[in-house]
Amino acid sequence: MTNExxxxxxxxxxxxxxxxxxxxxxxxxxxxxGLLPARDARAESADAxxxxxxxxxxxxxxxxxPSRADAVTARGGSDAQVPLRARxxxxxxxxxxxxxxxxxxxxxxxxxxxxxxxxxxxMFEFGVAAALFTMVVFVAYGLRRDLRWLxxxxxxxxxxxxxxxxxxxxxxxxxxxPSLKSVWLVIHVTVATISVGLFxxxxxxxxxxxxxxxxGTERGVLRALPDGKTLERLTYGLHIIAFPLWTxxxxxxxxxxxxxxxxxxxxxxxxxxxxxxxxxxxxxxxxRVTRGWRRQSATxxxxxxxxxxxxxxxxxxMYFVGQHSYSGL
Amino acid sequence: MSLSTQPADPRTERDDVTQPQLGPLGLLRFxxxxxxxxxxxxxxxxxxxxxxxxxSIFPQRSIDAVRTADWIARHETAGPILxxxxxxxxxxxxWFAAIYLLLFVSLVGCxxxxxxxxxxxxRSLPPRAPKRLERLSAHxxxxxxxxxxxxxxxxxxxxxxxxFRTHSHDATTVSAEKGYLKExxxxxxxxxxxxxxxxxAWGHLLGWKGDVILPVGQTFxxxxxxxxxxxPGPLVDPADFTPFTMKLTRFDAEFEDDVQGKGQFGSPRxxxxxxxxxKTPGAEPEKKVIRVNGPLETGGGTAFLLGNGYAxxxxxxxxxxxxxxxxxxxxxxxDNNYTSVGAVKVAGAGPAGKQLGFAGLFxxxxxxxxQGPRSVFPDALEPALALSAFEGTLFPQGRPQSVYSLDTDDxxxxxxxxxxxxxxxxxxQGQTFTLPGGQGSITFDGLERFAGISIRSxxxxxxxxxSALAALLGLILSLTIRRRRVFVRVAPAAEQGRTxxxxxxxxxxxxxxxxxxxxxxxxxxxxxxx
Numbered sequence: 087m088t089n090e091x092x093x094x095x096x097x098x099x100x101x102x103x104x105x106x107x108x109x110x111x112x113x114x115x116x117x118x119x120g121l122l123p124a125r126d127a128r129a130e131s132a133d134a135x136x137x138x139x140x141x142x143x144x145x146x147x148x149x150x151x152p153s154r155a156d157a158v159t160a161r162g163g164s165d166a167q168v169p170l171r172a173r174x175x176x177x178x179x180x181x182x183x184x185x186x187x188x189x190x191x192x193x194x195x196x197x198x199x200x201x202x203x204x205x206x207x208x209m210f211e212f213g214v215a216a217a218l219f220t221m222v223v224f225v226a227y228g229l230r231r232d233l234r235w236l237x238x239x240x241x242x243x244x245x246x247x248x249x250x251x252x253x254x255x256x257x258x259x260x261x262x263x264p265s266l267k268s269v270w271l272v273i274h275v276t277v278a279t280i281s282v283g284l285f286x287x288x289x290x291x292x293x294x295x296x297x298x299x300x301x302g303t304e305r306g307v308l309r310a311l312p313d314g315k316t317l318e319r320l321t322y323g324l325h326i327i328a329f330p331l332w333t334x335x336x337x338x339x340x341x342x343x344x345x346x347x348x349x350x351x352x353x354x355x356x357x358x359x360x361x362x363x364x365x366x367x368x369x370x371x372x373x374r375v376t377r378g379w380r381r382q383s384a385t386x387x388x389x390x391x392x393x394x395x396x397x398x399x400x401x402x403x404m405y406f407v408g409q410h411s412y413s414g415l
Numbered sequence: 416m417s418l419s420t421q422p423a424d425p426r427t428e429r430d431d432v433t434q435p436q437l438g439p440l441g442l443l444r445f446x447x448x449x450x451x452x453x454x455x456x457x458x459x460x461x462x463x464x465x466x467x468x469x470x471s472i473f474p475q476r477s478i479d480a481v482r483t484a485d486w487i488a489r490h491e492t493a494g495p496i497l498x499x500x501x502x503x504x505x506x507x508x509x510w511f512a513a514i515y516l517l518l519f520v521s522l523v524g525c526x527x528x529x530x531x532x533x534x535x536x537x538r539s540l541p542p543r544a545p546k547r548l549e550r551l552s553a554h555x556x557x558x559x560x561x562x563x564x565x566x567x568x569x570x571x572x573x574x575x576x577x578x579f580r581t582h583s584h585d586a587t588t589v590s591a592e593k594g595y596l597k598e599x600x601x602x603x604x605x606x607x608x609x610x611x612x613x614x615x616a617w618g619h620l621l622g623w624k625g626d627v628i629l630p631v632g633q634t635f636x637x638x639x640x641x642x643x644x645x646x647p648g649p650l651v652d653p654a655d656f657t658p659f660t661m662k663l664t665r666f667d668a669e670f671e672d673d674v675q676g677k678g679q680f681g682s683p684r685x686x687x688x689x690x691x692x693x694k695t696p697g698a699e700p701e702k703k704v705i706r707v708n709g710p711l712e713t714g715g716g717t718a719f720l721l722g723n724g725y726a727x728x729x730x731x732x733x734x735x736x737x738x739x740x741x742x743x744x745x746x747x748x749x750d751n752n753y754t755s756v757g758a759v760k761v762a763g764a765g766p767a768g769k770q771l772g773f774a775g776l777f778x779x780x781x782x783x784x785x786q787g788p789r790s791v792f793p794d795a796l797e798p799a800l801a802l803s804a805f806e807g808t809l810f811p812q813g814r815p816q817s818v819y820s821l822d823t824d825d826x827x828x829x830x831x832x833x834x835x836x837x838x839x840x841x842x843x844q845g846q847t848f849t850l851p852g853g854q855g856s857i858t859f860d861g862l863e864r865f866a867g868i869s870i871r872s873x874x875x876x877x878x879x880x881x882s883a884l885a886a887l888l889g890l891i892l893s894l895t896i897r898r899r900r901v902f903v904r905v906a907p908a909a910e911q912g913r914t915x916x917x918x919x920x921x922x923x924x925x926x927x928x929x930x931x932x933x934x935x936x937x938x939x940x941x942x943x944x945x
Contacts, residue, residue, distance in 0.1 A: 260674040263683050264707035319927065326894040333890055337883045346708050348624070348719035348871045350879070351615070353478060353506050355471035365464040369457055371894075376453045387461075394464075406471060 092200035093259035096193045100214065103189035104248050106182050107221075107241055113179025114237030120172025121235075121310045176234040183228075183241060187221040194218055200259050206275040207262045209403055213251030215276075216399075217244045219283030223324070227287070235310050239290045270342035274335060281331035282395060285367075288324035289392035291317055292385045299382050318381050322374065325388060329367050336364055355406035359398040366391040450517065451524030459518040466514050470505035473497065477504060519612060526605040533598045540582045541590035544902035548919030551902070553929040556917045557937060559944055563587065563905040566914040570903045573939035579901060589903045600892025607889055610882025618875030623647035623716070630726035630743040630865040634662040637715060637870070643818075657715025658696055661703075665689040666864040668723060670793045681752060681793055688720050688866040705868070713870070722867025724748045724755055725777055727800060727844075731761050733855040739763045739771075743863045746777035747819050752790040753779045758821045759802075759857075760809050770809045773840070773857065774821040775802035783841070800859050802840040804829040804850060829854070898923045899932055916940070 194214055198205035205211050224240045227233060262271075295317035298308045311317065339360065344350035351357065370391060373384035437445060449455055474482040483503045487494035501508030548554050559566055564586065571581045571589050579591035625645035629635050637660065639645060639653040647653055669685040686707055691700040694714060705711045711718040726743040733739055739761050746757030759773040780792035781799035788801040807826030816822045829838045832851040840848050842859040849856045900921040908915045918936060920929040 258674055258679055260671060260679040260682070261684050264686050267685075268708040270708075330887060330891050330894060333887050337880075337887060340883070341880070344873075344876065345710060346719075348710070348717070348721060348869050349873070350876060353470055353475060358467050358471040362464045362467050365460055365467075369460040369464070372453065372457045372460060376457055378454065379457070402471065 089200040089202075092196050096196035096200060096259070099189050099193035099196055100248070100252065103186045103193060104245060104252070106189060107186035107245055107248070110179045110182035110186055111238060111241040111245060113175045113182060114234065114241060116175035117172045117179060117234050118238060118307055118310050120169050120175055122307070176237070179237055179241075180228065180234070183221065183237065184225055186241075187218065187225050190214065190218040190221060197259055201261060203262055203267075204272045204276075206271060206279065207266055208257045209255040209399075210251050210257045212275070212279065212399065213247055213255055215279045216282050216286070217247045217251070219280050220244050220247075220286045221283075223283045223287045227324075235312070236287075236291065236294075239294060240287060243286070243290065265346045268342060268346065270338060270345065274338040274342050277331055277338060278335040281328045281335060282399075284324050284328035284331065285392055285395060288321045288328060289389060291321040291324070292388050292392075295321060296382060296385055296389070318385065321385065321388065325367065325370065329371065332360075332364055332367065336360055355402050356398065359394065359402050363391055363394045363398060366394055447524060450521050453525070456518065456521045456525060459514060459521060462514050463518060466511050467505070469502050473502050473505075475503060475505065477507065515612075519609065522605055522608065526602055529598075530602050530606075533595075533602060536598075537595050540584075541580060541592040541900060543584045544588040544590050544904055545919070548902055548904055548917045551919035551921055553922075553933055554917070554919035555933050555937065556915060558908050558913055558915050559940070560912060561914055561944065562912070563907055563914045566916060567903070567905045569943045570905070570916065570936075570940055573936055573943055574901065574903070576939055577936055587905055591901045591903070592899070594896050594898035596892050597896040597898050598893070600889040600894075600896065603889030604886050604893055605889075607882045607886035611879050611886065614875040614877075614879030614882055616875070617878060618648075618873040620648045620650045622871070622873040622875065623651045623653070624869060624871040626721070626867065626869045628722075628724075628745045628865050628867055629661075629663045630745060631663050631666050631863040632743065634660055635868070636660045637713070642870075657713065659713050659715060660693045660696070661690040661711075661713075661718070661868075662700070663688060663690055663866055666723065666866050668794070668864060672792075672794075683793070686720060686723055688723075688868070705866070716870040716872040719869045719871065720866055721869045722748075724753060724865055724867070725779060725795065725798070726863045726865045727777055727798070727859055728861040728863060729759050729773075729800075730858040730860050731759065731771065731773075731855060732858070734853045739855070741860075743865075745819075745865045748793075750790075751793065753793045754790040755779075757819050758817075760821070762809060769806040771854065772805040772807075772809055772821045772823075772826060773802045774805070774823075775800065775840075781843075788841075795862055798844050798859075798862050800840070800842040802842070802857070804838050804840060804854075804857075806854070897926055897928065899926070899929065901933070901936060903936075 194205045194211070197211065197214075201207075206215055220240065221244055224233065224236065228236075294308075294311055295314055298311060298314055298317065301308060303309065303311075303313065312320075339357070340350040343352060343354075343357070366387060370384055370387040373379045373387050374381065376384075474486050476483045487498055487503070490497075497503065501510065505511055545551070549556075561569075567583070567587070567589060571583070571591075574581045574589065574591040577593070579593045580595075581589050581591040583589050623646065625639075625642035627635050627642050635641055637656050637658055639656065645653070666689070667685065667687040668683070671679050671682045671684055674680060688705040690703050690705060690711070692703040692711065692713070693700045703711050705718055705720045707720055710720070724745060724747060726745040728743045729740070730738060731740040740759065740763070744757055744759055746755035748755045755777040756775070757777060758775075761771040761773075763770075776788055778788060778790040778797075778799050778801065779795040780790050780797050781801075782789055782791050782797075783799075783801075788799075805821060805823055805826040805828050807823075809821070809826070810816070811822060811825040814822065829850065829852075830836065831838045838851065840857065842848055842857070844859055844862060847856050847858040902919050902921070904917045906915045906917070907913075916937075918933050920933050922929045
């Protein structure tokens with residue numbers, strides 16, 4: 087039985103989350119934008135000291151304090167060197183990101199309540215949950231270290247994912263099919279989605295690391311990021327949390343498959359892809375410690391891993407014939 | 416394991432040419448080194464990922480033989496070529512096996528020597544402290560009250576409380592090491608993967624699975640002959656099957672009729688099979704339930720509910736009214752609305768020694784319009800049969816054939832009474848259709864559901880599961896624990912009764928936490944001084 091009122095509240099909460107996250111994304115963009123002129127001003131003042139007045143005319147020079155070569159906090163400068171405008175934008179963006187995360191959680195919870203089951207039963211619900219966990223990873227990690235430079239690059243893809251979920255993958259709230267009615271749905275799919283959230287943030291940082299490596303640290307928005315070594319460590323740190331969780335997903339899925347389909351491994355396309363993803367990330371962890379492999383090349387393997395996750399979600403669910411046909415489409 | 420002696424890499428042969436002094440033994444050693452190197456392992460890992468791909472793209476014979484045959488038939492050129500290359504049986508193909516076997520040989524070749532080294536490392540002492548601790552990436556120096564030897568004693572106790580193993584190679588230094596569990600976990604992970612593959616192989620050799628379609632009211636006895644399909648592992652003796660029986664007494668199916676949205680209306684919601692289960696012949700039957708996520712342990716294999724459908728009860732009589740055929744006849748569902756196909760084979764000879772056969776559709780919620788006969792909902796709301804009739808020989812030359820279709824090679828299709836068109840029979844429940852030309856009649860008496868039960872045994876699954884969990888544990892240990900060495904040197908300070916403590920840390924890989932680790936040791940030390 088479906089409670090239509092709760093289901094509509096769930097959707098309302100989702101729309102609100104999207105609106106809030108859009109503002110949050112703009113805030114993070116504002117932070118990065120606010121950071122850059124300070125650096126430009128500095129670079130220019132180094133070349134031509136008499137131009138400082140002109141370039142700092144926006145009024146941020148006083149707020150930003152004396153400019154130094156490492157003014158950007160992400161590269162080790164102190165927060166006081168960040169222009170006030172940028173700091174304000176990031177503060178607002180952070181609060182909105184938190185609010186958006188709470189609204190996403192509320193949406194998933196309301197949807198679960200409306201159908202009285204765990205809200206991870208079809209593509210739409212996976213999409214919302216993946217967005218939720220990606221935001222949770224970002225917000226939670228942001229409590230431990232300054233991740234304001236990352237905000238734009240996480241919130242924007244999350245919004246795209248929510249947009250797709252809401253349009254292409256939208257499915258009405260309904261009961262589950264019999265094979266999904268199991269406690270393993272809660273265990274297997276939830277852990278899978280959490281590790282996807284971790285992989286997603288790791289993937290974004292990996293891309294930023296590779297972009298910085300390719301285009302140098304002084305171009306455009308890349309200047310606002312931490313140095314390459316820090317980025318590489320951050321992405322590795324996320325991957326080594328996500329990988330055991332993905333391993334657990336694989337094992338839990340096998341246990342469930344045995345219960346629902348009679349055999350713990352059926353070479354179903356979804357299983358094959360879960361395995362491929364596991365192998366690719368295992369290769370990443372190996373590549374990182376293999377002599378003769380550069381960190382950059384290893385990071386490319388991690389990027390390939392996340393591409394496989396996207397394929398596994400967006401292509402395998404929809405177009406491959408298998409037993410995991412729960413897209414609800 | 417003979418694979419390990421083969422050259423793993425074409426480069427091997429080239430090296431053989433440029434280095435003629437490499438004898439056959441040297442060549443083997445070289446090949447082994449190549450195979451067990453990290454680079455090769457990495458290459459093989461990526462290769463496994465790529466090789467697993469086609470199995471998700473092309474239909475696989477072991478999963479869906481019909482769809483595979485269909486695919487090959489539709490692709491006249493590519494189909495047979497891909498078939499020869501094993502693309503429809505990827506996970507049983509020699510090339511896939513070659514890759515993962517090489518990977519595992521490489522793994523064994525890498526892990527065994529490492530286990531030996533690790534075993535020695537765990538039993539050996541931490542190395543001597545380097546001369547200049549300030550050269551280490553993380554280092555610190557503090558001056559404390561107390562004589563050097565007294566302070567050194569407390570340094571050791573502080574390190575031990577921080578779970579370090581300590582040793583003093585001389586009177587002024589302490590060497591300490593911790594984090595051996597990292598390598599232990601790493602080795603556990605890799606060795607456990609071998610357990611996973613052994614468990615899978617064991618299950619393949621000693622496991623079996625069989626499927627049976629069981630209409631409500633019928634009894635299944637666990638003998639090979641009673642299965643519709645059975646695939647025993649190479650080492651299984653089907654004569655040893657446990658002689659349990661189960662009678663399907665009731666089957667419940669529920670479908671979504673509440674939510675109207677796309678993809679949900681008509682979706683299955685619940686299937687339950689109620690059986691009378693008799694463990695051994697003569698024992699008291701027990702009432703048991705088999706659900707989609709709730710299999711039944713029989714003591715000789717596990718019974719899973721993997722399918723269901725309709726078995727309309729069909730009766731065929733001859734012109735005199737004698738019953739020739741009367742059975743609940745399973746029809747196999749073809750789509751989500753259970754448009755089902757099946758056949759009725761009346762083996763008893765009719766007039767002129769000809770046998771009768773019927774083939775066609777069963778439709779639980781039947782609609783007949785310009786799109787042809789079809790079902791629009793999976794539940795049995797308006798059940799109907801749409802059949803064609805044939806006469807002739809049902810089993811030409813005793814060829815094996817499906818229960819759900821007619822082999823019409825030696826049969827002719829019946830025409831309607833005036834011979835103007837092929838005969839089409841449309842029967843709703845309870846109706847009887849009289850066949851033209853005094854061939855008798857066919858009646859749709861009633862409707863039963865059937866349960867598709869799959870009974871499987873996999874003796875390797877426990878080993879696989881335990882190994883997989885061990886691998887997970889090893890993985891967590893190897894990724895979270897850090898191997899760290901800390902060295903401490905004490906020297907008398909300039910002032911009387913004070914001691915300079917120099918501490919330096921050495922970590923494997925880049926270890927952001929080393930500075931904190933040293934702080935932690937110093938804090939513990941200071942706590943002891945107060």
